[in-house]
Amino acid sequence: xxxxxxxxxxxxxxxxxxxxxxxxxxxxxxxxxxxxxxxxxxxxxxxxxxxxxxxxxxxxxxxxxxxxxxxxxxxxxxxxxxxxxxxxxxxxxxxxxxxxxxxxxxxxxxxxxxxxxxxxxxxxxxxxxxxxxxxxxxxxxxxxxxxxxxxxxxxxxxxxx
Amino acid sequence: xxxxxxxxxxxxxxxxxxxxxxxxxxxxxxxxxxxxxxxxxxxxxxxxxxxxxxxxxxxxxxxxxxxxxxxxxxxxxxxxxxxxxxxxxxxxxxxxxxxxxxxxxxxxxxxxxxxxxxxxxxxxxxxxxxxxxxxxxxxxxxxxxxxxxxxxxxxxxxxxxxxxxxxxxxxxxxxxxxxxxxxxxxxxxxxxxxxxxxxxxxxxxxxxxxxxxxxxxxxxxxxxxxxxxxxxxxxxxxxxxxx
Numbered sequence: 001x002x003x004x005x006x007x008x009x010x011x012x013x014x015x016x017x018x019x020x021x022x023x024x025x026x027x028x029x030x031x032x033x034x035x036x037x038x039x040x041x042x043x044x045x046x047x048x049x050x051x052x053x054x055x056x057x058x059x060x061x062x063x064x065x066x067x068x069x070x071x072x073x074x075x076x077x078x079x080x081x082x083x084x085x086x087x088x089x090x091x092x093x094x095x096x097x098x099x100x101x102x103x104x105x106x107x108x109x110x111x112x113x114x115x116x117x118x119x120x121x122x123x124x125x126x127x128x129x130x131x132x133x134x135x136x137x138x139x140x141x142x143x144x145x146x147x148x149x150x151x152x153x154x155x156x157x158x159x160x161x
Numbered sequence: 162x163x164x165x166x167x168x169x170x171x172x173x174x175x176x177x178x179x180x181x182x183x184x185x186x187x188x189x190x191x192x193x194x195x196x197x198x199x200x201x202x203x204x205x206x207x208x209x210x211x212x213x214x215x216x217x218x219x220x221x222x223x224x225x226x227x228x229x230x231x232x233x234x235x236x237x238x239x240x241x242x243x244x245x246x247x248x249x250x251x252x253x254x255x256x257x258x259x260x261x262x263x264x265x266x267x268x269x270x271x272x273x274x275x276x277x278x279x280x281x282x283x284x285x286x287x288x289x290x291x292x293x294x295x296x297x298x299x300x301x302x303x304x305x306x307x308x309x310x311x312x313x314x315x316x317x318x319x320x321x322x323x324x325x326x327x328x329x330x331x332x333x334x335x336x337x338x339x340x341x342x343x344x345x346x347x348x349x350x351x352x353x354x355x356x357x358x359x360x361x362x363x364x365x366x367x368x369x370x371x372x373x374x375x376x377x378x379x380x381x382x383x384x385x386x387x388x389x390x391x392x393x394x395x396x397x398x399x400x401x402x403x404x
Contacts, residue, residue: 042295046305047196053341056223057350079356086215086354090222114259115213115356121237121263121270122211126357 057085058095066098070147077148078127087111087146108140194344199299200366201338202279202393203352204375207400209359210272212237216351216360217257223339223350230325231255232336233276233351240402241268248402273396273403274360276351277302277323277336278384281391285315285324294333300365300393301340306332320388338362365393 038044060083064071067084074080085091087106094101109131118128131137144151164172212235220226220233235256240248253260256272263270279302286294286302293308294315304315309332316324316333327334339349347353348362363372375381375397382399383392396403 036292039298040295041292043292043305043308046295046303046308047297047340049305049307050303050337050340051344053224053337055342055345055347057219057342057347057353059342059347059353081358082356083353085219086356090219090350114215115211117259117262119212119260119262120265121239121260121272123208126211 054092056090056092058090058092060084062095063091073145073147077145078150079147108144108146109137112140112144112146193346196298198366199343199364200393201300201343202363202365202372202395203276203338203349204361204363204372204381204395204397205274206359206361206397207271207273208398209357210235210274211357211359212256212260212272213356214256214259215354215356216274217255219350219354220336221257223342224337226334227328230328230334232323232334233274235260236273236275237263237270238273238400238402239263239266239268239270240400241266245402269400271400273399274351275321275323275384276394277319277338278321278390278392278394279336279338281393283390284318284320284388288314288318290314297340301338302335303337303340304333304335306330306334309333320385320390321392363395 033043033045035044035046036042039047063084070084088103089106091101091103094103113131115126116128116131118130122128129135135142140146140149214235216233217231217235220231221228224232226232233255234252236250236252237256237260238248238250251260260272279296279300281296281300283296283302286296289295290312291308291310293305293310294303295305296302306327311326311331311333313326313333316326319335324333324335326332339347339351342349343362349360352360352362361372364370365372372395376395379397381395381397383390383395384399384403385392
């Protein structure tokens with residue numbers, strides 16, 4: 001063992017190194033989040049954090065569960081594929097508590113113009129009007145049913161051009 | 162309290178079952194959602210977009226996006242034969258309140274909705290120095306806001322300009338593809354409110370998703386394909402002038 005006769009300082013240093021490494025492992029165990037590395041080089045639980053965000057648009061399936069009468073009007077009309085909240089806004093709160101949260105009725109003079117105001121930039125096949133000429137500023141639902149806006153013979157009693 | 166061996170043997174599994182049920186009650190866990198069953202993307206049908214801004218407003222409402230920042234926005238292109246390569250592009254307030262009326266004019270107009278492309282090989286996740294942004298196993302690019310330092314490397318790295326630094330939280334923020342909705346079986350807020358069906362959430366791992374048929378039969382592009390980002394926002398009938 002004569003090789004190690006004067007090597008005490010080396011062993012002490014090696015011991016220190018091992019201790020420091022163990023300390024590093026312990027600290028690392030505390031500071032690295034539990035789910036880090038679960039799916040990759042990131043905190044796995046972050047996915048759950050994002051998924052926990054509250055929903056504000058209830059989705060048309062939720063609306064249709066109660067408002068079946070509207071669905072019946074809508075499903076054969078031109079607006080069959082326009083979802084409820086596209087016009088009525090985010091209503092998850094109303095869906096959660098229909099009694100105390102009542103939605104505001106949209107103003108059709110503003111709402112309809114958003115999509116149907118004529119512009120050369122819009123696709124040619126999309127129905128467009130110049131609101132001032134078309135209805136002289138009257139609310140659209142005077143003549144059109146917003147849930148099924150095409151004017152049939154019976155409903156078209158004046159108002160259109 | 163004395164517990165016999167027999168009682169103990171009964172109590173232990175009962176306690177284990179009770180503990181499992183406590184854990185299972187965590188509200189954000191979606192019990193029927195399996196990440197490995199999905200690979201999310203979006204289909205954007207350019208000729209259907211009318212530039213109403215419904216998607217932009219819905220996104221801001223759904224995700225509390227601060228004013229002046231956008232997780233999705235709409236651009237209007239005006240291409241004439243003199244400016245094929247540098248067309249006029251406008252997006253007033255992200256297209257949130259629609260667009261000014263265009264008079265009949267030479268050239269063509271079209272609207273291009275933009276959002277995070279949820280790239281499979283996304284440059285933004287590769288530059289993050291702390292592992293705060295990543296692609297989930299179901300193909301959604303996300304930010305871990307409790308981990309993000311706000312260094313904005315990712316904001317610069319995104320070739321599509323889809324990230325911003327949140328003015329109050331001072332961390333990177335971006336489209337989550339409404340992850341809180343799609344994991345509950347809903348569609349995204351922008352797709353839910355799009356009146357013309359110009360935007361459709363797609364699940365590329367779902368064999369019944371109509372996207373497979375669509376990709377086979379239509380001319381579909383991604384933005385900046387030369388960057389090989391593996392973008393999953395598919396644009397139908399996209400004009401060559403779109404950047």
